[in-house]
Amino acid sequence: MNNKNHPTRERILDAAEELFASGGFSAVSVRQIMKKAEADVSLAYYHFKSKRDLFEAVMLRRVEHLNAIRLRALEAVEKRHKDDAPTVEEIIEAFTRPLLELLAEKHDEWHYYFALIAQINNSPDLGGKLMTRYFDPLVSRFIDALRKALPECREEDLYWSYHFFSGALTLTFAETGRIDNLSGSRCRSSDMASINERMPAFIAGGFRALCARGQR
């Protein structure tokens, strides 16, 4: 049998996800992954064809679910506003809240995945290519919504605003502990409630300020 939940296949993906997240693709060997997965090395090549394919499989395992629930969140917001456009805050929240909920429900499952995405997003090798491949349709959909919320905004300002947002988002969800050190533990990377309270306000403020500037 093949496509039912094979526990070993999942165990390999779990182990790979965690290890790839902490050091990137090259910092981790297949042997380390399979040791953590408690399975023979060659099983990695049986279930996946190569190390690269394993990496790809780690990415693909969660990306569809992620995109689906974010899209649903956006559609829910749009449905609440039949005629008028949603606010920028509401749209940003539809983009971020699903991430927070995934972490709240199943932190162990998603934490490493978000850390991995942060690294990919900031990698000159992969950032342009992989992020585009996996997230572009969804992101374009969100930018459409933002365009409606900010009808006077210039196109370039919209894209740059999203770009700044993207950097803030991926770093924040990577939970690197940086803000813990900087703030002397006054703030904590893992404090999702704080993020949920602050990120939409900050980002929406940024969008508005930049778009307002563009109309001058």
Place this chain on the structure above:
Amino acid sequence: MNNKNHPTRERILDAAEELFASGGFSAVSVRQIMKKAEADVSLAYYHFKSKRDLFEAVMLRRVEHLNAIRLRALEAVEKRHKDDAPTVEEIIEAFTRPLLELLAEKHDEWHYYFALIAQINNSPDLGGKLMTRYFDPLVSRFIDALRKALPECREEDLYWSYHFFSGALTLTFAETGRIDNLSGSRCRSSDMASINERMPAFIAGGFRALCARGQR
């Protein structure tokens, strides 16, 4: 003789910087670095003790200069405002403008360095530790200035705002080409004039919106 400009030592650092920037520490071998530097492999271990120390040297080579000119930019802004506090925009610009100027003057020297920092900032392994070690004093200095510009702002909001800023900043200066793809080449990662126009406005808008929210 030792501490004069040894061209080979610099060539090794240049090669290492470029290669580390594109794939991180582990994706690059010492042999690859030394091939690019056109020098024997063992010279890497003569000039630096190990691969890790070479990596550290790459980081250290530019960090002091970087921190110095940013500090100078901040002090210049503060000197312009004897009694009143500088605006948030001015402070953010003092933080970002030096980066833009370095890229404008010597793009080849600094481009890879910024890409490397983006990866480190987003690495769970190194992000908390290395960024804190290298940049904390300067960052705290900037946060002090921001506190004066936003005297009613809560401490937590200040730190979280800076955190969002940090993510946007490092991703933007990494020039990953992501925004190029997303915008259909309407915007370009390498377009420093666009960044200079937009980043301070966006970030300052974020700071203000978040601080205003905190006072409610």
Place this chain on the structure above:
DNA sequence: GCAGGATTTCAACGAACGTTGAATTTTAGT
């Protein structure tokens, strides 16, 4: 309970890895 495919084990391959020590060449002070 048997057949056949799915899964797992075991052993091994050649290549590349980080690192080192000794020999050699280049450089600088006298």
Place this chain on the structure above:
DNA sequence: ACTAAAATTCAACGTTCGTTGAAATCCTGC
């Protein structure tokens, strides 16, 4: 010119890397 130190070359070490093929075991449908 001589010397000592600095810089570079060369060859090699043990380890780990990604990957593979064949044999053994497990599971499922009949």
